[in-house]
Amino acid sequence: MSKVKEVDDEFEAILENLEPNEKELINGKPYYYHQGFWIAEFLFRSTISAQRNFVAHEDDIILASCPKSGTTWLKALVFSIVNRTRFAPTDSPLLKVNPHDLVPFLESPSRIFEKIVFDQPRLFSTHMPHQLLSLSIKTSDSKIVYISRNPMDQFISYWFYTCKFPNDPNAEPVDLEDFFDKFCRGIHNSGPFWDHVLGYWKASLERPHKILFLKYEELKKDIGFNIKRLAKFLGFPFSEEEERRGVVEEISTLCSFEKMKNFDVNKNGHWTLGISNSLFFRKGEVGDWKNFLTPSMVERMEKLLQEKFGEHNLTF
Numbered sequence: 049m050s051k052v053k054e055v056d057d058e059f060e061a062i063l064e065n066l067e068p069n070e071k072e073l074i075n076g077k078p079y080y081y082h083q084g085f086w087i088a089e090f091l092f093r094s095t096i097s098a099q100r101n102f103v104a105h106e107d108d109i110i111l112a113s114c115p116k117s118g119t120t121w122l123k124a125l126v127f128s129i130v131n132r133t134r135f136a137p138t139d140s141p142l143l144k145v146n147p148h149d150l151v152p153f154l155e156s157p158s159r160i161f162e163k164i165v166f167d168q169p170r171l172f173s174t175h176m177p178h179q180l181l182s183l184s185i186k187t188s189d190s191k192i193v194y195i196s197r198n199p200m201d202q203f204i205s206y207w208f209y210t211c212k213f214p215n216d217p218n219a220e221p222v223d224l225e226d227f228f229d230k231f232c233r234g235i236h237n238s239g240p241f242w243d244h245v246l247g248y249w250k251a252s253l254e255r256p257h258k259i260l261f262l263k264y265e266e267l268k269k270d271i272g273f274n275i276k277r278l279a280k281f282l283g284f285p286f287s288e289e290e291e292r293r294g295v296v297e298e299i300s301t302l303c304s305f306e307k308m309k310n311f312d313v314n315k316n317g318h319w320t321l322g323i324s325n326s327l328f329f330r331k332g333e334v335g336d337w338k339n340f341l342t343p344s345m346v347e348r349m350e351k352l353l354q355e356k357f358g359e360h361n362l363t364f
């Protein structure tokens with residue numbers, strides 16, 4: 049049986065066997081519960097395909113995240129770090145191409161990565177939880193970098209994004225209370241966020257040479273240190289000479305929110321599915337949730353964070 053047929057059959061079987069409480073609508077779009085996680089319908093088949101069929105190379109680099117945790121920034125940084133001897137910052141493909149087109153999603157429904165001619169190492173990204181990654185990724189020596197973010201900021205970022213997705217100017221605004229309630233019940237793409245975060249957190253503790261666990265807030269606090277940390281982890285450490293020449297600062301500036309937001313491709317270009325690249329660059333701040341969440345929402349979230357992350361010594 050062909051792999052396509054196998055995936056189609058599995059997809060059909062999963063859909064047929066879903067319980068009523070394993071289907072939800074978010075902003076009018078269907079989401080399904082699969083092996084402990086919620087997945088948007090438009091990503092469901094391709095997620096199963098990536099889970100079953102993706103074969104990792106030993107030197108692949110996979111950038112993982114929950115949506116709206118800083119994926120775009122991480123892609124720009126890692127692309128710049130590993131390709132720094134090929135492209136000077138003034139000649140970087142980032143000046144003309146959105147990071148999502150340079151580092152494709154494993155579970156992209158358009159299978160965009162099959163059309164890309166990769167340089168070594170191959171760079172991929174994913175919103176898939178660690179629990180759903182292909183066995184090949186887990187057992188190979190490929191590296192994974194995970195970026196996490198304070199879930200309240202992530203939530204607000206996700207809410208804004210969902211309100212605009214997919215660029216329909218007449219779309220009704222998404223009800224914040226309802227969206228928040230679903231988020232706290234784990235119902236959002238790749239949710240529950242706590243299981244997503246914990247999957248990578250635990251794996252990073254078990255295999256620190258394979259998985260690097262980052263926090264968006266730490267990158268905001270000291271990007272230079274984290275660029276060097278990333279480079280070392282990925283096997284592309286900066287030489288003293290490079291440091292003296294200011295290469296770390298050049299990468300930090302090239303990938304900064306202020307710079308990237310203003311590249312023409314990110315202001316006016318479009319990504320697959322018709323999404324404006326500008327949707328990936330909103331405010332880029334820590335703590336914006338304070339402007340939107342009510343005290344009772346904050347209380348509910350803080351309880352949840354304590355309950356889910358407390359015993360794991362994980363704070364945001």
Ligand code: A3P
Binds near residue numbers: 114115116119120
């Ligand atoms: P906000 O909506 O809080 O501004 P993702 O890339 O995972 O979709 O996450 C998007 C979030 O990262 C958005 O957060 C976006 O503004 C922020 N972001 C994008 N590029 C960034 C950069 N270069 N530096 C810092 N934050 C960035």
